[in-house]
Amino acid sequence: MRQGAEDLALELARRHAARATFTSIFDDADAAEAATPDVAFAYEVQDRFVAELSRSGAQAAGYKVGLTTTRMQQMCGVNEPISGVVLGPRVLRSPASVKTADYVRLGLESEMAVRIAPGAGRTGVELQDLPLRHLIDQVCAAFELVEDSGADYGRLSAASIVADNSWNAGLVLGPPIAVGGLAHLRGRRGVLRLNGEAVNEGMSDEVLGDPLNAVHWLASHLRRRGRALQPGQWVSTGAIVPTRFLAAGEAYAFEIDGLPPVELSVS
Template sequence: MEDIAAQRAAEWLVTEHLAGHRFVTLGPPAAPATVPDAYDIQDRYVALLSRENGAPVGYKVGLTSAAMQAFCRIDHPIAGVVLASRVHCSGNRVQRTDFGRLGLEFEIAVRIKSDIPAAAAAHTAETIAPHIDGVCAAIELVDDRAADYASLDVRSLVADNSWNAGIVLSDFKPDWPDLAPLRGLASRDGDLIGEGHGRDILGHPFNSVAWLASHLASRGTSLKAGQIVMTGSVMKTVFPEHEAHYRFEIEALGAVEVRVCSTA
């Protein structure tokens, strides 16, 4: 995509967020014609966001479960960038009014131990595993700005940084069992609201990281030591409507919690 068009689209996204407008498909003259065009816009949008939110510290991978792909009517993963000021520790409080519409996604996050070089062949869970030194339960904060999922356009979603608005992390575990069979339980004020397993994330969370590594290589970049990767939700997004306490517990990994507040 031409630089001028991508920059214009990125600036429009910033304006839309500041104005509190509902998510809509990017239109001409800056509409992305392809998914790579959408990532060109995302790169410039993230650069603008970094001025207020700090440098990139990792990535989110979205639409990695059958439930989320069906929910969004999109049949492949997508990626977004996580910025420094948007990383929160378990127990953090967030305000619903800070988002167009806040969504919570219940995930497994990993921390990268060593740089992952581009490979001639696509990365796999096996080639990725030696580059990971920590795994934890996590919740992604997404802002879909009340999107209409019946007409959702993947290119506009990707351009809007795949809706990442922050992450909440438990403590990283330096040792972990096979992640595929691990069960995760999500609750609101102590009541179960959903569950899933590690295998719901592309068969294994490391497959999600492998997809991301290959995606980044196609764009001339790579995963670096210390970065965090949100591997994708094990269940459908939850949209808080009232003040509540949310908890996501994964056997053998621990639990992560966030308090959603309606007022400051």
């Protein structure tokens, strides 16, 4: 018999406290369930795991949308977007710093983040029909921090990542700019630099064709679960540049055309 969502969430919390290597929380399921992981059930586990993380009163500051580019889907062997909750205490402002010793294996994903505008989360509003300036009011370059706990990328499923809050360990926001007269977020080149040297790049179009499509996907996903995006929440739209794993002594900067860079130092 499949374990309940609450029990699985508590087991996830135990594994994180023990700094255990990541394996699917569903590995003990029967053979049929293991062959076809239940993503809907995984989101129920995520809800309870996030509630466990929030016991100290931390509130959701927004969401991450993951696996929104072909490169990231190929890296993880998963062919659909996923989402996770970003808790308020895990939101950092650039320039920020992190310690690798605080994590099992910390990854960095270079993204575009957007802030939901006033009124855009109203029940019944179809976000697809809103002009850019009515959907979001700020945009910035961002780093998502991901804790994969040393996962074997050859043994992943959407459900296993989703249950673990889609591996979100935080969000570093670069200096935001007002959307103002921006017509769209497409066609913007992002360059990741390590200790001042360019190491990778990508285009905002790689994110589901347009970073706003990640917001639309998230809004529809939340609506199906009886929820809605709220004004002031941040949405990290997905990695323009694939994950890099961090080492002490590194300094990263990610700049997207037209946006100030986001910066992170690692010790």
